[in-house]
Amino acid sequence: MLFLNEWLHDDVLPGKIVFNQDPYQHLPIHWHRSLELCYFLQGGFPSIVGDRRRFVQNGDLILVNSGEIHCHGDGPVGEHCGILLVANMDFWGGFCPELSRLSFDLEMCPQQLPALKEQMHVLYEASLALHTGREPGAAWESLRIYGQICQVYYTLTKYFSRPRPEEAGHQTLPGSSGIREIIRYINERYTEPMTLQDIADHFSISREHLSRIFRKQLGLTVKEYLCSVRLTHACQLLSHTEKSTIDIAMESGFPDLRALTREFKAMYHMTPKEYQRKKNCE
Secondary structure, eight states, X not given: OOOSOOOBOOTTSSEEEEEOOOTTOOXXXXXXXSOEEEEEEEEEEEEEETTEEEEEOTTOEEEEOTTOOEEEOSSOEEEEEEEEEEEOHHHHHHHOTTGGGEEEOTTSOGGGHHHHHHHHHHHHHHHHHHHXXXXXXXXXXXXXXXXXXXXXXXXXXXXXXXXXXXXXXXXXXXXXXXXXXXXXXXXXXXXXXXXXXHHHHHTTOOHHHXXXXXXXXXXXXXXXXXXXXXXXXXHHHHHXXXXXXXXXXXXXXXXXXXXXXXXXXXXXXXXHHHHHHHHHHO
């Protein structure tokens, strides 16, 4: 998984809580096994979930089903903050054996959306209190968070679930196990030299067909996606390590520092060194 700012991850809790408050970082299009529920408290930015594109604004909830291609936060507007709950599917499935056969849709029960938003808001406040540790009894908030996550799972299962469509309805590419497998392939090998032809050969399809399907389903080229993944990891290293920019360029899959600087500036309107200095001052 490609998470950039993990503020709270406790193995005792039945889920992972993620805060993202850096307007210069984003997640490239990706997918994973866990369901995600995102609640945005402030700001706005584009979001892609499957084939649905929208602009997220204050108070919006976004649900990402297990295995669904998604991307949040590329090109944010204004100061923003929010909370992301990454579900522990094994814990949830222990109480809901049919979980793997369910999909979730927030449009199924609009009258329950205010209650679900309130649950996520309480989860945000409790997680923030536990993270900062400044409030009296802050350590107790882990108990509150545990119960609140369970309440979210219950609400989603009771009001927003339905049988999952047949696998035949998923996006696929001839000669491969689907666009998601191509994304997995790139995510696992982004540090290696990789061309469009290399990827097409691996999945036994033509370059032209790969380019056409990738752009149609994801709205960007294979090269653009690969660059986005590399920039994501470069941001992580710039934010959380003391490594030199040349080392970061190489570890992120760029051939040299010049290539990293060019792509980084095009995406974030500053150089990697400027970004690193900004983060060190915070």
